[in-house]
Amino acid sequence: MSDTDAGSKAPGTVGLDELHGEPLELQMGPSHPATHGTVRISLKLHGERILWSDVQVGYLHRGFEKECEAGEYAQAIPYTDRLNYASPIINNVGYCLAVEKLFGVEVPPRGQYLRTIASEISRLSDHFTCLGAGAMELAAMTPFLYCMQAREHMWDLHEALCGARVTTNYVRIGGLQSDAPEGFAALCREKLAAALAIFADVERMLTENPIFRDRLEGTGIASAETLIAYGVTGPLLRAAGVPLDLRRTQPYLVYDQLDFDVPIGKTGDNYDRYLVRVEEIRQSVRIIEQALAALPDGPIDVDDPRLRLPPKGRVFNRMEELIDQFKLVTEGARPPAGEVYQAVEGANGELGFYIVSNGSGRPWKCRCRSPSFSNTQVLGEMVQGALLADVVPTFDMINMIGGECDR
Amino acid sequence: MPGRVVTVERRPRPRAMDSLGALAILRGLAVTSRHFFRNLWGFLRGRPTIFTINYPEEAQQFAPAFRGMPVLVEMPDGKERCVACGLCEWACPVDCITIYPAETHDEVERYPRVFDIDMSRCMFCGLCEESCPEEAIVMSDRVAIASTHWRGNVWHKQDLLVPVGDLEKRLGSIRRGYDTRASEPAVERESA
Amino acid sequence: MSQSLVTALASQALEGIVEVAESRGELVVRVLPVALVEVCTTLRDDPAFAFDFLMDVTAVDYPGREPRFEVVYHLYSLKLNHRVRLKVGASEASPHVPSVTPVWRGANWLERETYDMYGIQFDGHPDLRRIYLYEEFEGHPLRKDYPKEKRQPLVTRADVEPAQQRRQRERDSERYGRWQ
Numbered sequence: 001m002s003d004t005d006a007g008s009k010a011p012g013t014v015g016l017d018e019l020h021g022e023p024l025e026l027q028m029g030p031s032h033p034a035t036h037g038t039v040r041i042s043l044k045l046h047g048e049r050i051l052w053s054d055v056q057v058g059y060l061h062r063g064f065e066k067e068c069e070a071g072e073y074a075q076a077i078p079y080t081d082r083l084n085y086a087s088p089i090i091n092n093v094g095y096c097l098a099v100e101k102l103f104g105v106e107v108p109p110r111g112q113y114l115r116t117i118a119s120e121i122s123r124l125s126d127h128f129t130c131l132g133a134g135a136m137e138l139a140a141m142t143p144f145l146y147c148m149q150a151r152e153h154m155w156d157l158h159e160a161l162c163g164a165r166v167t168t169n170y171v172r173i174g175g176l177q178s179d180a181p182e183g184f185a186a187l188c189r190e191k192l193a194a195a196l197a198i199f200a201d202v203e204r205m206l207t208e209n210p211i212f213r214d215r216l217e218g219t220g221i222a223s224a225e226t227l228i229a230y231g232v233t234g235p236l237l238r239a240a241g242v243p244l245d246l247r248r249t250q251p252y253l254v255y256d257q258l259d260f261d262v263p264i265g266k267t268g269d270n271y272d273r274y275l276v277r278v279e280e281i282r283q284s285v286r287i288i289e290q291a292l293a294a295l296p297d298g299p300i301d302v303d304d305p306r307l308r309l310p311p312k313g314r315v316f317n318r319m320e321e322l323i324d325q326f327k328l329v330t331e332g333a334r335p336p337a338g339e340v341y342q343a344v345e346g347a348n349g350e351l352g353f354y355i356v357s358n359g360s361g362r363p364w365k366c367r368c369r370s371p372s373f374s375n376t377q378v379l380g381e382m383v384q385g386a387l388l389a390d391v392v393p394t395f396d397m398i399n400m401i402g403g404e405c406d407r
Numbered sequence: 408m409p410g411r412v413v414t415v416e417r418r419p420r421p422r423a424m425d426s427l428g429a430l431a432i433l434r435g436l437a438v439t440s441r442h443f444f445r446n447l448w449g450f451l452r453g454r455p456t457i458f459t460i461n462y463p464e465e466a467q468q469f470a471p472a473f474r475g476m477p478v479l480v481e482m483p484d485g486k487e488r489c490v491a492c493g494l495c496e497w498a499c500p501v502d503c504i505t506i507y508p509a510e511t512h513d514e515v516e517r518y519p520r521v522f523d524i525d526m527s528r529c530m531f532c533g534l535c536e537e538s539c540p541e542e543a544i545v546m547s548d549r550v551a552i553a554s555t556h557w558r559g560n561v562w563h564k565q566d567l568l569v570p571v572g573d574l575e576k577r578l579g580s581i582r583r584g585y586d587t588r589a590s591e592p593a594v595e596r597e598s599a
Numbered sequence: 600m601s602q603s604l605v606t607a608l609a610s611q612a613l614e615g616i617v618e619v620a621e622s623r624g625e626l627v628v629r630v631l632p633v634a635l636v637e638v639c640t641t642l643r644d645d646p647a648f649a650f651d652f653l654m655d656v657t658a659v660d661y662p663g664r665e666p667r668f669e670v671v672y673h674l675y676s677l678k679l680n681h682r683v684r685l686k687v688g689a690s691e692a693s694p695h696v697p698s699v700t701p702v703w704r705g706a707n708w709l710e711r712e713t714y715d716m717y718g719i720q721f722d723g724h725p726d727l728r729r730i731y732l733y734e735e736f737e738g739h740p741l742r743k744d745y746p747k748e749k750r751q752p753l754v755t756r757a758d759v760e761p762a763q764q765r766r767q768r769e770r771d772s773e774r775y776g777r778w779q
Contacts, residue, residue, distance in 0.1 A: 074498075075534070142439055146442075152458055159469070159472070159473060160470045163470065163472035163577075164473075167531065167532070179583060181471065181580070201442070204438055208418065208431060208434075210431055217417075262411070262412045263412075264414055265414070265415055266414060272417075276415055279413070309538070312585040313586040322540055
């Protein structure tokens, strides 16, 4: 699409710029079939060319930060599920790591490995959603259905781990809601193999498809400098050739003990973003396989009644643990006063939590630095001067998640 | 562990077929036909390969850990196990639980006179179950809570009571975590 | 990692830096509002700092403290892989802070969000309007004195349209003078 320049003219014809006309105003959204997210894009068009655009977010604003300030630390964990609902466990992990940093505790190795596995399952689910929905908005319905099938397998794993498919609420401050069920490793391998088999079909249909490549190649290009100036992270930045991955550069959990590659692109167009996500799916599967092989035995929770509920077996029968249980539920975990910023690599980039504690049981300030917010901001720059049809694939590959962008 | 940085490769586009895309159409047709015939064969054999189910006729099989709506455990004598301590009310992030305690002359003196859960507010997070010191409120595998009026979504105590036998799946799942950190094995709780 | 950053900050002796502290392994630098843009430019361009990423802008409300608001910036350096947190005070009577959009373009939306939620005025911002909430919204919801349960008056279409059309005209004449 990009090679057809509206300004160029064949001999004997008049270029579009020379025609007299007024810019056409077009509102895409807030509920538009070709944007998988509630966002409104105000466009000024000259023919098919975009003169100016204004991206307006906020249609899914639910006051996440205000709700967090109103409740105890543990009560904010279910709300973090609803940030990036395509990869809920990564949000859980990020929030709990931040609160644990306030306390200065670290969960035992088994807990860390399970968190890593669960994060990567969520990342897979996010990438399947992004690629499937992206293909659907380019009118390829079948890959979308296959991607949803692959995502169902990931959600089956969520369900086996914590009992919910989307609103996981899996990670706890100082541990996990529950240990992995028996036979989880076998189930995980089976589901991953099934998901990869379906995804191979998606790749077969999309990667070399000329229509798909026409829509993606050379569209939505942004240089690494532009992306960095806008604070864009994640697959978008990696597709522009910058190997920034927090799992590598500032490792958390057990990522420093696992072997995986960081895929980067060359040109930073939409097709590179697609290819980077496809490669990240393979790397995530590698990470899960290694973590499953290395999964140690032992406790998953820290043994600290200040922040983690005591085991139920002892609550039923012993007085001290019963008192701990009552104190922790009614007063909440009370981290020492101070402030932390903890970032994890979300599916779309750096997901950071900035928490200010004043020593009480409720966070004084709980700020979420969401990758989608910064990533969506650059959309206007990416489509400047492009064709109207390029908005759709560019928006798809930015993968704006309304819950995370608007919080 | 040092990781590599790999550059994704894009394959050169075949020139002849480029404008037509005929090869891609054939490849796509091959993929979808394979899926179609595999699903048809599975259907004919009675072993479906698709993951959708005929919902009202067939019920979804949930994992043992499945977290559906919270219910109250009913003991074999028909009474609730809840002692109305109010911890779940505290733990609930959305304040959907309402408890009015009362006293009796039974062995367990306290019981909830009123125990309401507003299911239209409940988000199935399971924090009530986790905070309960009596194993009295449990996330069941029931999910059918639709109603035509919001008042119909306030479930009262008599609606919420479920015999303990029906909850074995979830109870078995959460009991695995009861003694994970115990340095000494906890005293066996007498079974209900 | 953090130690070299502290020595670099000390050797530069940047004007306007009030305090350099470390808390939980994170570097916190308190800056005077008047010097904010200069400090940020140095932090971005000086190879000893090379903070090319502005990750986050937000504010914290401390009622009863002077200054009441604290605007917080999180910076990250891709080359040197380190982070710093900048803090600037803003008083309740005139919550004005210079905008860092000339330094990092990405500050645009982040500052709009902070303005929306806390009412901090960013001087020099190209387009300071609400981002999440509608323009008729009264108050700034993340301030501690804004009750969580507060209801807002219903805005009808008749209230919105004249103002919206006016804004649209202004925007048009600003950006598309040649078409009018």
